Amino acid sequence: MSTQHPDNAAAPPYAVDGVIKGDGEIIEAVDAFSLGCDEQMWDSEGKDTDTHVVQKLLGNYSGYFREERRLGRDTVITLRVPNPAIEIEMRKLMVEALQGVPTAFDVAHEFYGDDVEPPIQEIILPFTTSADELSRIAAYYENFIVGQESRALLGDVSVRDWIGEFLPKRIRVIPLVEERDQMLNVDGIVREYLQEREEPYQRVFLARSDPALNYGMVGAEILLKSALYRVDRLAQETGIPMYPIIGAGSVPFRGHLKPVNTARAFREYPSVHTLTVQSAFKFDYPRDQVTSGIAEIRAHEQEPAHPIDEERAIAILDKAAAEYQKQVRSLAPTIAAVSALSPRRRERKLHVGLFGYGRSLSGSDDVTLPRAIAFTTALYSIGVPPELLGLAALDQEDFAYLREIYPSFVEDLATALQYANETRVNQLLGDKYRRLLVRFTEEIDRIHEGLTTSVWASIEQGATSRVSQYIAEAGELRHFLG
Structure with missing residues (x-):
């Protein structure tokens, strides 16, 4: 699943001043499909979203979608919508997104004729906390x-007589579970939801970034592994196939999924069905490595x-999270202070949700x-990789x-800590770190x-004109921004 997470250091050629926006995201989707992805997340949470994505894909790239990879069969668009129970100021965008599903079907039907499958078949609901939210x-x-x-x-005269039939008749809803209590009850949430619906299978999206933000890398890995085990047992209990999605970025703190180390994901998460291919994965490595990595994921x-x-x-x-x-x-x-000076890679709107786009630290x-x-960008840019935080406890x-339950623990730390600044670590965290x-x-x-020394010195001296450049250069060395 290709996503629009802006973790890339290098910018693709269709970015404007390094920022992907507008029709650049249409180009990005086609590029992701050509790299081998079979799904593009289309995110209306926290950003302006082009609701005419299917029309633009089929209209601007008709040859590709007719002759190479059919939209709805070989490739799909999966919508991520705001959660009306949490993101109050954005809840009408959920309605707008759902209203676009039949329109997208009509566009695809006009393009393919009767041999058409829905180009949008599923909806991702972030911040899922209950089965009722999915059912609604x-x-x-x-x-x-x-x-x-x-x-x-x-x-x-009925609405159908006037403007035609509404298809597809049903959509599948994918819970995106992000917070500790819900990850430790993901089986309960999904079990209750499936009691009300007959589904041939269920996809479950498990976050990796936000648990790390709240509890640190160790806490995020433990929550993810617990959730995966619970989902696996639920599949055995119900007989309904479960297909976990893991939202992993390139940096170890956010999941450590890169084109060159896909084996790590399968070693850590053998029950995973879908992995997110975020922007750093797509843009910060040679194209042949990216296509090879995606092929390994699909296999x-x-x-x-x-x-x-x-x-x-x-x-x-609990010990690691408290210290973190x-x-x-x-x-x-x-x-x-550092985040305010970091280069932006995608247009975003500030909003406040369960934690907000400016997010409250869990419990604080x-x-x-x-x-x-x-x-993550801010901490790497001053030489204090966030993977380190919490370990002193x-x-x-x-x-x-x-090391038993997280075989890649030492490898992940070594990868992250090569980008540390020992002076800054000692100054900011103390000798134990x-x-x-x-x-x-x-x-x-x-x-x-x-x-990282230049970033720190510039901020201390108030001479910040080149800080964004230093941060970008450091990100290019790492092959990810954050």
Whole structure:
């Protein structure tokens, strides 16, 4: 699944001053399909969204979608809509998005004739906290979008007589689960939802970035593995196939999925069915590596999830998360200052949701953070990789158990910490973190270290005109911005 997460350091040629916007996202979708992706997330949460995406794809790239990869059969658009229960100021955008589903079908029908499949078949609901939220989306579409076709207008003329039939008759709703309590009850949410609907299968989207933002890398991995195991057991219990989606970025803090290390994802998450291919994956590596990485993802066959001793794992999560949040609280002003100077890669609107686009640290309403990508960019840009935060609370037994349930733990840390600045780590976090840095680091990238020193010195001196350039150059060395 190609997504629009703006974690890329390098910009594609259709970006404007480094920013992907407007019809650039149409080009991006076609490019993602040509790279081998079979699904494009179309995000109306927190940004202006082109509701005519299907019309533009089929109109501007008719040869490709007629002769190479048919929209609706070989490729699909999957909408991510605001959650009306959480994102109050954006809830009407959910209605607008659902209203566009039959229009997209009509456009595809006009293009392909009767041999047509819906170009939009599923809706992603972020911040899912209950089965009712999922049921409301499905019911609204079926009862009010499609259901209006049978209503009379004037006399005996129905809406269907006037503007035609509404297809498809149903859509599937994918819960995107992001918060601790919901990830540890994802099986309960999905079980209750499926009691009300007959579905041949169910996709479940499990976040990786926002759990890391709230609980640190260790906490995010534990929550993800617990959720995957719960979903796997639910499939066995119900007999309904479950297809987990994992929202992973390139940086270890956000999931460590790159074109050159797809095997890591299958080692850690064997039950995964779909992985997100975010912007850094697509734009920060040579094209042949990207197509090869996507082919490896598509070739993966689901296996049973790894079992996990949830009680023991959650005890480690609690220790690491408390220490992580303590350190983030102290770093918050610095993170905000650096984030404000970071280059932007996609047009976004600021809004406040469950945590907001400026997000409150879990358990700390007085601490507001940027979104996960900007947060990660800021910390890498001063030489303090966020993967390090929280580890000082763990003992040797904790580390030993982590290596059992998280085989890539040491590798992920080594990858991240090569971009650390030892001076900044010692200055901002203290000697215990400096010693952890030495313990888990194989080699420091000295060029990157120099750029982080320049970022820090420029901000301290108030000479910030070149900070964005330094941050971008450091991101290009890493092959991700945040």
